[in-house]
Structures are given as C-alpha cells and as structure tokens.
Amino acid sequence: MRSFAQWPAPLSGGGTSEEQALTFNQGREQRLLVLPALFDEANKLRRQTVEVMHRLDLSGIDSFLPDLPGCNESAQPLEAQTLESWRETAVAAAKYFDATHLLTIRSGALLAPGGLPGWRYAPHGGKQLLRSMLRARTIAAREAGREETIADLDATGRADGIELAGWQLGAELFSALSDSKTPASETLADIPSDAVPGAGLWLRAEPDEDPEQSDAIAAIIAIALSES
C-alpha cells in the first residue's frame, strides 16, 4: 500500500534534512529505490513513476521514491543543492531503505549509486535537460521583449547560478549538469525504448500518465526480479 515515510537526507553543508519518500513498503525481500527525473520532467513523470511503483507492489516488490533535498516537498532551498550532494542523498536513501535494486528515471541516471543492480528508464544527462530549460527562458524573454541568448545565460549560470523555468539552480549544480552527458553504467540495464509503447511523457506539455507504458516498465522489472 502506498504511504509516505520521513527519512534523513544528508545535506551538502553537513547535517541532515528530514525528507519525504513515497513508499510501497511491506518489508519484502525485493526493494527498489527509484531515483526520479529532475525539475519539470519530474513533475511530468511523477504520476507515471508512481503508477509503475503501484504495479510493482502488486507483483510483490517494495519500492521507494525519495524526495531529493530542494525538490518536490522538500523544505530545503534548491539553489543550495549540488549534483554531488544529490549523489550522496541517493547513496543514503539506498542504505536507509535497504534497497536491493535501483530504477532511475531520465536524469535520475546521473545520481545512481554504484553497486546496486537495476534499470534505467530513458536515461539522459544534464546537458540536454538544461538546454531545453535555457531555451524556454530565451523564448519567454523574447515574448516579453527582452533579448537573452543561450550562450549568455549559460555563462551566467556557471558563474552565479540562474533561475530557469522557475527552478533556482546554484552555480555548482548548473555547471555540473551542463557538463553531464548520459553516464555509462555497468550495473544498470536500460529499459529498451521499443519495449515501452508510445512517446515519452516528459515530452508532453502537461503531466500525464499512460497505463500501457507503466505496465511495460513494471513488467520488465517484475519479470527480471522473479527470475533472480
């Protein structure tokens, strides 16, 4: 059954922050940590992500979707977060929830802790994620009669941090994401895109869900785990 748990996420400056996690937890043997997509893509894919977790629950698999500090329900400021601190968050969450497996969604692939086997759904790096967000800002600026260029905004973001599409990104996070291509992984298998029918929901202008896609993603994981 779906519920929420509080868990102590480590912060970049030391200490911890009580963050929320959406969980399907019955203390079962197979326990999947889900690292969500980032920013706007997280919103567009959250419902779909939880639909996948719900299906895994019905297949006897526990799963955990932690809030990263600065994201979702977190009370921490987003601009204080770094890619490195989020990676530590992911390691801590895997430990706290006793995860046996991992599922990363989109740019969540950048945060994958080493050592856990699992899957990546539509992995990509930070570079393109930011390119879309930078472009959205230049288009909005142009509509408002201001001229902004992606190159100038990129320089600003790297030096001082920047607000993109409502997300206040610190310089360190912005730079690290800008320089991140889709990472390679030896322990995680990519869910084949042709196994998931239709187009990715992160492309959509509005959040949505797609039962067939949720079925496909959950089935790939559940079948693999039932054989392990």
Place this chain on the structure above:
Amino acid sequence: MDREPVTDGTENTPTEDSEAPSGLAPSRHAIDVQLRSILCDVLGLDSDDVEQFDNDTGLFGHLPELDSMAVAGLLTEMEDRMDIIIEDDDVDGEMLETYGGLLTFAEAKVIEG
C-alpha cells in the same frame, strides 16, 4: 479553451504546398512525417489530429499546449531527431506561427546540416 488544433477551417484538400505524400519531394515528405510525429509526441495529440494540420494551421499562440516550455521541448526534440542545431536567432514568431512555417524551417535546417 478546447484542445482541438486550430486550422483555417477548410477541409484538408490538397493544395500545391500541402499535398501529401505524392506531391512532395522525398526528403520534404520524410521531414514532414518526422515533424508531425514530433508534434504528436510533444502535444500529446492523436496522430489523426496532427495529420489534419496544413500549412496554415496555427501553432504558437494557437495551441494551448504550446507554451514557452513546450516550444523549448519541441525544438530540443527536433534537434535530437533531425540531427540539427537550432540557434537562438533561428527562433522567431514566423517559424513557430504555423505548421507550414515550422516545416519550411526544418527543411532548410536539414539541408543546411
């Protein structure tokens, strides 16, 4: 606001520009198909609806789904799938106003690339 695509209201009768697929050069037809598929994915519209788009079908400012974030996603997806680079200066009202404008732009970029 309804979610129907805004068209010029006329039936999608073939004209010299919008005739498909036999009237199009192969490359233009291929780009046309690819662009419709991207719009479908980004706007979450049925392919039947997007099939009805003609050169005068309004996009930015006409489709409620297409806000600046969605336009950015659309352009980034075009870059990925068509293997093109879209510069800041390329993005203007004209190219985004109608389906025909976007198609012409995509075609020029693919040829240039």
